Amino acid sequence: MPNTPLALSPIVAGMWRMAEWQLDVPARVRWIEQTLELGISTFDHADIYGDYRVEALFGEALRAAPRLRGRMQLVSKCGIRLRSPEHAYRLNYYDTSSAYLRAQVERSLANLGVEQLDLVLIHRPDYLMDAAALAGTFRELTSEGKVAHWGASNHSPAQFALLHQHHPLTTHQVELSPLAMQALDDGVLDQAQQLALRPMIWSPLGGGRLFSGSDPQAVRVRETMEGIATRLGISLTTLAYAWILRHPSRPYPITGSGRIERLAEAVAALDIELDAQDWYDIWTASQGHPVP
Template sequence: MPIEAAARTFELSPIVAGLWRITDWQLSVQERLRWIEQAMEMGITSFDHADIYGDYRAESLFGEALNTSPNLRQRMQLVTKCGVRLKSSKRPYRINFYDTDTAYVRAEVEQSLRNLHTEQLDLVLIHRPDYLMDAAALAETFATLTREGKVVNWGVSNHSTSQFALLHQHHPLVTNQLELSPLQMDTLDDGSLDQAQQLGLRPMIWSPLGGGRLFNGEDEQAARVRAEMSAIAARLGISLTTLAFAWVLRHPSRPYPITGTRRIEGLRDAVAALNVRLDPEDWYAIWTACKGHGVP
């Protein structure tokens, strides 16, 4: 598929639900199903997974719930990641390491299909840059799994601009999942979001709340950002969560921010950000609070 066509056909819900912590939620099958249904009722139809989440158990917990109401599958987008071999009781490797060889990527994709009780994955990401990646061979793996109908779209996560470009020249990628928040702004300057705009590919954004540090961080930067954002949120009549998501959404690369909460109210706060457009002064006030200095 030409790069431009891939960009046009790829679409997620404006807010994506992240399932990294689902194993900590301690929900029954029916409670997990209800959570999925409530998210979808809000317009959150895209669900972000990874093979390693929850000690390799997160996908299965979601899939178990989905299997009780399979009609939901046609109205959602399933995203997962692979390429990290995480040392675990289930997989007693000597160390954590990366692997993008054909056999491993295929095995993990097929396991994710089984875990999620689906015949096709809407998007699969290479989770971390693999220094031993053979881009041409990996691209052929992508093409083969796509021809087999097992994966619709491919992307990467946490890749630099050069790493993205290397793989993208061999096979069209549709996104790079990156970290961005009012407390972590490296992607504003490392070229990743510029590259996304250049190619017309919308990035996915993980940890838009700084892993919770925005609310409970005791360091100087977190306190400074929280104070500035609290004042802006009070003036706009929105929650701190909504403001953080609105700050991310304001970027012209049109990112897809990912939530990480089981709280339905937290999902509502994220979705509320779709109706907030920060003016440049408020956006840069948050940037200034993060950096600890004004613009150059």
């Protein structure tokens, strides 16, 4: 087991789209500083984000302002081989072999310009995963001081349990939003509570569909949430994060925006506790029917 417990900020900054923000190095440094000022100290990466470019962009900012590294936790994910101009695979596929995992961890360390990653997640369940062998690689990289903690992302409860049996995992990153509620029913969040592991939540705003979706579900949910948000005097964004934070698994929602104002709205949700009727009102709007 790692010597220190995993400690993430209550809201996590997602770096998936950083390459699209078109920020130069000073602007990236300032964005990181402003994010830290909001109390968001955890930054969620993946080796493939931005066509394999985001970690290097973030690393340039850290090299320009190395004082920032000690104030943050760096999360990365690996295990997806994504076709790109520099990676001419025949198709996208998953790879959790020891050699590939080690290569990607070391690539992330080099791109970010750091000696250790606070947390590394297996990005998707590899159907060819040898759990015992993978756990051995976890132990090696941890003993070398390259990774402090391990977790998984988008795994089923059985897949997560298999890997956890061979090496202790510290979190599970899954999708949850007022528009995507599968994790409430598939056992993922139940397992998180059972193991006392706080999950990380990606796409808490439904990829923006909460604001602009024209499908019947998005319209129902938006109308219901707008009424609740108006009554509570908060934004739709803050309400969406508050809905997620209300779950007893104590999740860490991950933002996806480069706008500091959006991040501030997410942080504001930490001061909101929805009552059960408001929470279920949103659930009902999403499902399109009342509870059974």
